[in-house]
Amino acid sequence: KAGVTQTPRYLIKTRGQQVTLSCSPISGHRSVSWYQQTPGQGLQFLFEYFSETQRNKGNFPGRFSGRQFSNSRSEMNVSTLELGDSALYLCASSLGQASDTQYFGPGTRLTVL
Amino acid sequence: AQKITQTQPGMFVQEKEAVTLDCTYDTSDPSYGLFWYKQPSSGEMIFLIYQGSYDQQNATEGRYSLNFQKARKSANLVISASQLGDSAMYFCAMREANTGGFKTIFGAGTRLFVKA
Numbered sequence: 001k002a003g004v005t006q007t008p009r010y011l012i013k014t015r016g017q018q019v020t021l022s023c024s025p026i027s028g029h030r031s032v033s034w035y036q037q038t039p040g041q042g043l044q045f046l047f048e049y050f051s052e053t054q055r056n057k058g059n060f061p062g063r064f065s066g067r068q069f070s071n072s073r074s075e076m077n078v079s080t081l082e083l084g085d086s087a088l089y090l091c092a093s094s095l096g097q098a099s100d101t102q103y104f105g106p107g108t109r110l111t112v113l
Numbered sequence: 114a115q116k117i118t119q120t121q122p123g124m125f126v127q128e129k130e131a132v133t134l135d136c137t138y139d140t141s142d143p144s145y146g147l148f149w150y151k152q153p154s155s156g157e158m159i160f161l162i163y164q165g166s167y168d169q170q171n172a173t174e175g176r177y178s179l180n181f182q183k184a185r186k187s188a189n190l191v192i193s194a195s196q197l198g199d200s201a202m203y204f205c206a207m208r209e210a211n212t213g214g215f216k217t218i219f220g221a222g223t224r225l226f227v228k229a
Contacts, residue, residue, distance in 0.1 A: 033217065043204065043219040055214025088156055098208050098215050099146050099165050104158035 004105035012111045018079040021108045025072050025093030032074040037088040086112045119220035126195045134190040134223045136205030145209040147188040152202040200227045
């Protein structure tokens with residue numbers, strides 16, 4: 001089975017721009033979660049989608065949004081980028097229950113200049 | 114509030130020896146899952162082992178075992194026979210139900226250095 005894929009792997013943007021990140025889950029997985037990883041804050045939960053519905057959301061401003069398509073692929077959007085948004089963005093997929101293992105993609109490293 | 118604590122920012126271990134990475138958690142939910150992940154310098158998170166809150170036995174996966182002490186709310190990872198390739202960041206995580214979905218929170222991580 002193919003693993004979780006994320007595109008692009010690297011991005012450089014400037015303040016004020018917006019960015020869209022993509023995540024393709026493992027085939028059959030209906031849950032996709034997004035995380036932001038920074039040296040200062042560690043790994044923080046952004047949101048989780050299941051069957052095209054946002055099931056849960058972390059404590060991030062409204063500039064961070066996402067969606068999930070019928071094929072379970074998910075996109076994450078960050079508008080009006082700030083320097084502090086520079087981070088590794090990881091997505092993880094699972095079957096969707098608490099005991100199901102989340103498998104992570106390689107991440108997208110976003111740098112905001 | 115949910116919380117995961119990893120008190121060891123860095124650990125050193127000699128190759129072929131065993132090492133224990135500590136993790137304590139706090140939750141009021143009786144149903145939860147505990148996970149350990151490894152993150153090499155490449156950045157990808159690699160799943161190592163899972164323990165459910167209702168599991169009676171400690172989980173094991175090859176050289177990895179989870180020392181689950183529910184009353185103490187601890188879920189320590191034990192790596193036996195350390196290898197140089199085990200050098201990485203290790204994260205403890207807890208997943209529980211939250212507002213109709215599930216939420217996973219991670220500890221700050223422990224950086225493990227394996228010495229030859």
